[in-house]
Amino acid sequence: MMDLSKYVADLICFFRRLGIRAFRAMGGGGGGGAEEELTAQETALYDRQIRVWGVDAQKRLSKAHVLVCGVNGTTIEFCKNIVLAGVGSLSLMDDHMVTEDDLNSNFLIPHDESVYGGKSRAEVCCESLKDFNPMVRVAVAKGNPSLIDGTFIDMFDIIVVSCASLKTKLFINDNCRKRSKHIAFYSVECKDSCGEIFVDLQDHSYLQKKPGGEPEQQELKYPSLQEAISVPWKDLSKRTTKLYYAMRVLESYESSEGRDPGETSLSDLPAVLARRKDMCDRMSVDESKIPTSLLERLLAAGKKEHPPVCAILGGILGQEVIKSISCKGDPIKNFFYFDDADGKGAMEDIPPTS
């Protein structure tokens, strides 16, 4: 954990500098009150998006700190989007060495082993992301997501987790919820042409746009990941997407087999079908809720990501994080699903808000 503590020190130092900048602005900025004005450079660069979400949202964005655990095609799309949008800082945590498999869906890794050889995914991508927007601090956070602790987590406003085991996701989500500071938690997985996003904003209040009227303050209360995945299936609406159930079966199978996420293939199908039967029996629902063909697709996908689906998931996730930071606009509560097969991008509220 040496690397991590050095990183913390580094980041704290950066935050101090930020603090000084803010302090100076408060003392020296005439006319604008306590709020720091956007610089002319920021106004020119962000002109088109300020027209979408306003100056206040842009200021909030520039003060937000984001951690991404797990670097893949989908999270890199997300990173690109929020770096362009102008978040305060982005930290990447993924110590895995880059392999040829990473090239398929990750546009930040060049097809040149002399560039990526011997470097971690986070290191290679960090360099490219810095270029996208010099006003955003992009850094590598070395370490293992399954070991990160509260003091470290406290440095962030947003944590996005991908290609991590269910255990790690639950651990990080639980940690976020224990902190006194409000930390938004997201997890995202792309399985070839299908994708799932989970959102936990804990207690979230935001301004809801009312057509023709003044925006209204809204309050939402989110369930934890543990709560969201352990709802009795028979309580859920008949129209709940099949992907929700299929992902839970797969997750459960991977966890009990001790597999890394996506480390599955079609040869696992018989065992996964047994798992489906087991879970459906326990939940008193019919197995037909989870079509075999869907499980086959997910198993065949393994770790493969379909680039257009990465773009869609990374775009939706980027938008959600911007909504949550700016406290503006209806956020997803609490799952989002995309399936290339029917083209729908649908939200699910699980357990349903009564």
Place this chain on the structure above:
Amino acid sequence: MASAAAPASSEEAVKAAKVLMVGAGGIGCELLKTLALSGFSDIHVIDLDTIEVSNLNRQFLFRKSHVGQSKAHVARDAILKFRPNINIESHHANVKDAQFNVDFFKQFNVVLNGLDNLDARRHVNRLCLAAEVPLVESGTTGFLGQVTVHVKGKTECYECQPKPIPKSYPVCTITSTPSKFVHCIVWAKELLFAKLFGDKNQDNDLNVHSKDGSSSKSDVFERDVDEDLDQYAQRIYDHVFGYNIEVALENEETWKNRRRPNPVYIRDTLPEAVKQNGSSRDCSNDHEEPSAMASLGLTNPQEIWTLAENSRVLLEAFKLFFEKREKEIGNLVFDKDDQLAVEFVTAAANIRAHSFGIPLHSLFEAKGVAGNIVHAVATTNAIIAGLIVIEAIKVLRDDYKNYRMTYCLEHPTKKLLLMPVEPFEPNTSCYVCSETPLLLDVNTKVTKLKEVIDKIIKSKLGMNLPLVMIGSTLVFEDGDGLEEDEAANYALNLEKVLAELPAPVINGTKLTVEDFQQELSCSINIKHREEFDEEKEPDGMVLSGWSAPVEKQINSNGENKSAASSSSAHATDDTVEDPSKPGMKRKLDELLETKENCDASSSAQVVEDDDDCTMLDGNPALIKKKRLQ
């Protein structure tokens, strides 16, 4: 054609495909990246634009050091850096250029549009129809976006649904009775700015209201020989914001049901300016672009200036034009990237708004309205690019049963943020992809051929190089390579009224108009009419006969009584409709018409605000899906 053979695998289809991407901007950058990652390896890119700073927040292939360079070339180079083994050919050119003809289009398996204006979209649609190449069309604004698929004979073409023509305003609303801030902007930009700094030979409606009885001068906007710049600026100020309003107030009829405007004079808004006539100012910032805001110490473009501040900015900007940019005067056209022009227009629009009791706006907001700036974020473009590639792969596999148009929504509808809808069938009354004649109501005794060509054939029908025939008589042809006597003859015809053309155009005459480049030909039946409503029919002619297919469908299908009942029947279907907003498709189309970076050079058009869009929403109950079979 549509064989019974199983569609090729996605990988094979993608590998073998040659695709054309039109536009390398917001959507284009995302699209090129996603295409390259998805295994496409033969891509042509066309874009005529160069890179600007305000692109960098979303067009992620570009860096600050690229500002001013070709989007197509830089995008190509950026992609080749991480995928060196694919073939990308970039064209820094206008897609309407002659080199991109039907034969050029024929070499591609699919065309993907990431364009920013209606004109180019229509042009590409026609070339795709002529070349029989499928088109995947897209657009975004803010958090909204859409992707549609157009395959000749299978789905509707891009123009099967009439497109809303960018809004223009009745002249009198702009010159005399503004009621919205946008009217003041149009006045400041199209009339005042154009009058003072633009081409003096252009018609300008500001003339009408500039009769100055007390002066013998022919044009009050001309500077007197002995007049210093301050005097000149103040005189113009008093004339347009004071005197002209007083003159307008004399017409009691106009103000019967309207709030009366207040004349504004410089002696009231800036009493000190009048006294310190001819004072010298600090002109220290010679090295920088002249800016009235900068010389007055105003720093925040988000702030709404007071009437006095607006007046100071106006006078200062006016003087800076004469002091620092005198050579350009007479040739200036408003440009949203010209800081001094934006300052001038903002200040002038605000002073006029004050006069008419309309809320004032910040420079940032005014710039958006004046420059037709369309809201744009990276996330929507990325999502739309992903959806384009998904549809492109279906097109390549000839998987037409699964074609979808997809809407990206800001607020979920039936839980959906991405809403797929089955494509519509071709509209049998579409003048572009079917051969249905159009109808033109026009006063043939007073309307010149030129007006019909400009307002109808070029502007409404979107033809680039039109040819006009009456029976077998050719009355007009556009383009290079004309004989001198032909050209002279056509020029003569342009100035003739319709009824006096070599082959007279009267009630019942059929015009044939063609564009060889677009391989488009259509007929227009003429109906003579003498009266036109100046407010509702400002062109003095009305084109019709090209209607949406939806009404017919409702009549011919008894089951589709209401959107709500039919959509609940399809609840488990692959596609979804929105029962709460049956007009969704139409409304989105309209919202999205002013897409990414809409062409700012087109005059007197403005970005619609939400209210206007709702009003535009014609007949929302009639939208139905029509299954493809």
